[in-house]
Amino acid sequence: MSTSPTAATLRYTGLRLGVFAGCFVxxxxxxxxxxxxxxxxxxxxxxxxxxxxxxxxxxSLVLLRGQREAMSRQIVPRVERAKGRLNANQSMEDDAA
Incomplete structure (x- = not known):
């Protein structure tokens, strides 16, 4: 499993930091x-x-809704795969015990 951030994650993070910096200024x-x-x-x-x-x-909640949804679409499949592997490992442990 790759733990590198996706383009959508980097884009959202950059935009979020930009909104913060703009507000700070x-x-x-x-x-x-x-x-x-x-x-x-x-x-x-x-x-x-x-x-x-x-x-x-x-x-950010209002302005970056589209970017947040795009990031979520890229992250959800990886989370589901990780959950599936975790469930498989737990069932293997249960069978061994």
């Missing part, structure tokens, strides 16, 4: 101009990263 600019709080104490980069994760998650 927009939030950093908004914090710089004073629209949102710049930080809590001295945690400015961490605050912006957490906020970017929270903002980018629902955006």
């Amino acid at each position: 927009v939030l950093a600019v908004l914090a710089y101009i004073g629209v949102i709080p710049e930080s809590f104490g001295t945690a400015n980069p961490l605050w912006l990263a957490v906020l970017a994760i929270v903002v980018s998650a629902p955006i």
